């Protein structure tokens with residue numbers, strides 16, 4: 001360790017080694033730090049063949065810097081989703097439609113009328129870019145958009161209920177992965193949670209009995225990622241809206257995924273429609289842009305004009321607002337819903353959900369041929385029936401029949417095979433099912449991405 005030269009000497013050596021790349025000093029420093037870490041790890045592991053003089057060590061640092069430079073790729077990179085989870089939060093949820101991708105590129109490249117009224121030449125409202133489409137698709141009077149659905153719920157509660165009470169059923173106090181918990185969002189907004197009913201049963205009278213001078217809102221939350229089954233009873237949105245009307249209290253619904261079209265038309269189980277919630281009398285409905293809608297990450301809020309206006313006027317709206325790239329993608333996606341005759345074909349998320357077993361069988365045999373050519377000796381690849389899921393808390397109990405490649409090797413564990421696929425270029429994320437590593441084909445949108453480069457097989461698995 002003592003032979004490792006000081007950082008300035010290493011940087012000077014790295015600069016000579018990578019001469020011609022015109023690298024900044026900060027960048028060279030980052031590469032040197034990586035190289036030093038790699039060497040320290042070697043020393044700590046007592047890997048033999050370490051240099052025993054300073055010149056040799058400097059040589060080693062320079063070589064490690066060259067390696068670090070060659071290996072340095074952008075941290076955010078394409079991967080193949082072969083998990084079978086269509087809306088995989090950790091892999092970025094919905095893929096955008098081509099029109100939406102083009103809109104993002106266009107908005108990135110040139111100035112846009114983001115908040116500029118081209119008729120009057122005065123400042124405009126960025127929500128105006130998507131409000132008309134959202135109202136047309138949901139039947140609502142007004143709409144606004146923020147960074148994600150968690151932000152939408154936080155904004156709605158902050159603007160309408162801070163310092164007062166929000167009544168909600170105990171059966172709907174949800175936690176969504178990544179620490180979205182209704183009681184905690186409620187606390188953050190300054191609203192007080194008033195839970196009523198029990199985990200499995202809540203009745204209209206529970207709400208009525210809890211209403212008092214402190215009540216600001218009645219809230220309903222879609223239990224996206226679980227189902228309460230057995231001896232159960234819930235207060236429907238229509239019932240809640242009737243109670244609200246009688247007492248002059250607004251109802252807010254967090255719909256989670258919120259579909260814009262009826263999935264039953266594609267042979268999928270029904271997920272509640274945003275338009276149904278609006279028609280049933282919710283004052284505000286919030287939902288995600290990148291779940292079943294199939295657009296960019298966003299939190300969409302639709303509802304009555306007076307309520308939406310209060311949200312828009314709240315200081316948090318400014319802090320939670322979407323950028324032009326998101327609005328470009330969302331606007332293009334909504335226009336597909338309005339203008340396309342075949343939404344299921346045009347929105348990638350819906351397209352993936354509606355792939356047939358026949359199509360998946362074809363994709364599987366293509367994929368098997370492509371992978372077999374590159375994976376190396378000893379591996380067996382078999383096409384097996386599998387089940388994929390929608391993910392992101394949509395239709396949690398519903399499994400879609402699918403096809404997968406089951407990949408085995410006589411001397412490698414499923415975990416080792418999974419790691420090998422993660423280290424491939426591009427990385428492939430599969431899953432282990434019944435003790436076997438599998439690549440589910442439903443979520444593989446582009447088979448040509450499976451023309452993989454695997455790491456050298458002599459590496460440790």
Ligand SMILES: *Cc1c(COP(=O)(O)O)cnc(C)c1O
Pocket residue numbers: 148149150151174176180221222223224225254255256257287288289298299392393
């Ligand atoms: C997914 C979900 C959220 C969180 O939405 P994000 O867009 O991930 O912030 C909140 N509530 C419900 C009911 C959900 O399903």
